Amino acid sequence: MQFAVLGSGSKGNATLVRSGKTCLMVDCGFSVKETEARLTWVGCEAQAIDAILVTHEHSDHCKGAGAFARKYNIPLWSTRGTAAVARFGELADLRKLDAEQTLALGDLAIQSYPVPHDAREPCQYSFSDGKTRLAILTDAGCTTTHMEQLLSGCDALLLECNHDHDMLWDGNYPDKLKQRVAGQFGHLSNAQAADFLGRIDTSKLRRLVAMHLSEQNNTQALARLALSEALGCDMDWVQHAGQDEGLAWQTV
Ligand SMILES: [Zn+2]
Numbered sequence: 001m002q003f004a005v006l007g008s009g010s011k012g013n014a015t016l017v018r019s020g021k022t023c024l025m026v027d028c029g030f031s032v033k034e035t036e037a038r039l040t041w042v043g044c045e046a047q048a049i050d051a052i053l054v055t056h057e058h059s060d061h062c063k064g065a066g067a068f069a070r071k072y073n074i075p076l077w078s079t080r081g082t083a084a085v086a087r088f089g090e091l092a093d094l095r096k097l098d099a100e101q102t103l104a105l106g107d108l109a110i111q112s113y114p115v116p117h118d119a120r121e122p123c124q125y126s127f128s129d130g131k132t133r134l135a136i137l138t139d140a141g142c143t144t145t146h147m148e149q150l151l152s153g154c155d156a157l158l159l160e161c162n163h164d165h166d167m168l169w170d171g172n173y174p175d176k177l178k179q180r181v182a183g184q185f186g187h188l189s190n191a192q193a194a195d196f197l198g199r200i201d202t203s204k205l206r207r208l209v210a211m212h213l214s215e216q217n218n219t220q221a222l223a224r225l226a227l228s229e230a231l232g233c234d235m236d237w238v239q240h241a242g243q244d245e246g247l248a249w250q251t252v
């Protein structure tokens with residue numbers, strides 16, 4: 001299995017997961033033009049994408065999703081709640097899934113799972129090709145024992161490290177926004193992400209990527225340090241997917 005991140009953060013998110021003949025895009029939070037440009041960075045043709053899976057309606061995850069799906073005639077999957085509010089526009093092939101569902105698309109088995117986040121019916125996804133399991137977890141205000149069970153034993157984990165607690169609370173955000181970000185339906189901090197790692201089985205973990213970092217309230221070094229301390233591994237082993245540069249194809 002391979003994955004690449006076209007960009008990660010509050011200005012836009014899109015991640016590619018592929019195995020065998022199947023290539024999926026999770027979220028499309030960039031304009032169509034920007035998504036096309038970023039696909040060329042990683043050498044992926046838009047026509048090679050078999051489906052788009054949207055996590056929730058926030059624009060950093062679905063800004064270009066409807067238009068991209070329309071332009072390239074790609075099926076778009078989302079929960080009913082997300083579809084109801086996401087403004088995808090008229091889509092020939094909009095497919096609904098439950099926040100918790102298993103699904104087979106080509107060579108990949110997909111598991112959606114619900115997350116606590118301030119959206120209508122948000123979910124995140126994990127993928128398996130029968131040998132390898134990759135999970136994405138971003139845009140969650142907290143973690144649950146259910147999420148721990150689902151993500152335990154995965155081979156690759158793309159994990160939100162949105163903010164450093166002190167940088168957020170000492171920073172310039174208005175109080176209301178600080179409370180939203182740090183709240184139960186906001187975003188995972190470095191410490192929450194590290195704590196989550198400490199509570200799941202990481203014995204098979206071969207790739208760990210810090211995702212969705214706040215440009216104001218976090219640094220790559222703080223996020224990677226927190227995750228590496230939780231695993232007892234070298235900080236350099238923990239990868240990071242940036243807002244501007246994303247992350248090139250990685251093999252799991
Ligand atoms: Zn987001």
Ligand SMILES: [Zn+2]
Pocket residue numbers: 056058117119139
């Ligand atoms: Zn969100």
